[in-house]
Amino acid sequence: MGMTITEKILARHAGLDTVKPGTLVNAKVDIALGNDITAPIAIDLFRKSGAKKVFDKNRVVLVLDHFIPNKDIKSAMQAKMIREFALEFGIVNFFDSGDTGIEHALLPEKGLVLPGDLIMGADSHTCTYGALGAFSTGCGSTDLAAAMITGELWFKVPESIKFIFKGKLNPWVGGKDLILYTIGDIGVDGALYKAMEFTGPVIRSLSMSDRLTMANMTTEAGAKNGIFEPDDITKAYVSGRAVRKYEFITSDADAEYETIKEYDVSNIEPQVAFPHLPENTKGISEVGEIPIDQAVIGSCTNGRLEDLRIAASILKGRKIARRTRLIVIPATPTIYRTALKEGLFEIFLDAGAVISPPTCGPCLGGYMGILAKGERAVATTNRNFVGRMGHTESEVYLANPAVAAASAVLGKIGGPDQLG
Amino acid sequence: MKITGKVWKFGDDVDTDLIIPARYLNTSDPQELAQHCMEDADPAFAAKVSPSDIIVAGKYFGCGSSREHAPIAIKAAGVSCVIAKSFARIFYRNAFNMGLLILECEDTDKFQTGDKLTVDFDSGEIVHTGTKKLYQSRPIPPFMQELVQSGGLMEYIEKKVK
């Protein structure tokens, strides 16, 4: 019996020839990742354990991104304790100040996460790196402490669901819409504990940016990981960035899947997820009149250069609606710099947007665009839970960057086709 | 191990932003987190809950972020265990790793706020002390039991390393 890409990567890292869904393995991790919210607990546990060093100074990655630049005194204290730990233990990949960006945009860009890797991160959206053909999953802070010390972690091998995308993509439809549509179909726990493997002709020609967006939101379907078999697009993306050797691993033809789902993308229009769950999706034509107070373009889901370019193409020569705020957050310093060079900032500023330094900021209701009671936002982020962006009586609608930009101009949720 | 406690009932898909909102993630102090436990679902919860109380919920409890602050807040609030139809996977991992007892049980619709339950962790049996009815929770996998018996993942690792 063959194995899926997920099973193969787990088997190799556990030193086994084969694994089956349900098997518990102790596997070596290639990268252990923490951020300014999850690392403090892990560092406390690490210090309490009396460990003298991390398993590999190059493979522990610490990113300050959620509340950075420090939003208040307490977050400043958390950042400080991580900074001190990183210095003391010689963490090579510690990202702070002008080097830092949103972790899940930053690590792929820096070539720190690679095809064939097994990556654990104390952040639920660690599943993003599956876009590169890696097994990558979100864990907790205790897991991070354990991985920092031993370089290993326990995993249960997940069953895999195969998603095949066929047909021709409609205008303004991208990775965000494909994944929102999928979550709308299977539900927020539709892939609970499972691997989501994406394939088919549409996927084979999908850009890395769109793949990262899709893998990013597999946790919104409850999945353990999302994964794409590596191909020429993967190769083009990682060559020139990779800091280590990597390996392309693919699924066997006779691998077993729990379910196989097929979607014809010709039927998929830009998607909007209504409050308060990512599964509450509707096509843009069915949205109706939903006035908005704020639009946010950013996050680990859609804060990459490609996303900003799409937004700029819509905002060029236009102004956002009166009484609507637009916040644009380039996800990493490189994206920030490139967007500036390409003249995108000029377009955003002319349109009336605020440009934030790279940070998670409003995505999790941290700062930099919190909603008041009764306010409504359309955001390119990944979660629209109660109170996610501010007051418990505010609302978040999830959409792609084109819809977010168009909505900012319209002052209500709408697609680029509705602009005059 | 057996515990008896009063039920606090919540619905389906209780996410980590409801359990502990991100605005309080600028600390990891258990007592501080406990003061805001379940705040956005029930603002008075932290004041009402007493030691050994039990949180009962529908499907997919703990979905959303990886924040271990969620099980930490629940545990520090004095809650003895969480019973739900299903758990989100990172919450499930975190709970075992840091020593919060959780049980999966299909029958949580039968329990209401104010009910009293006796939970036997070895057998997975839940008894409603009012109706005296017996409910069975899903067995805890042997590896997870080993984790709990060691006192959590860190203790488990320390034992293994020694």
Ligand code: SF4
């Ligand atoms: S951008 Fe949002 S979802 Fe992504 S890591 Fe930051 S808080 Fe989490």
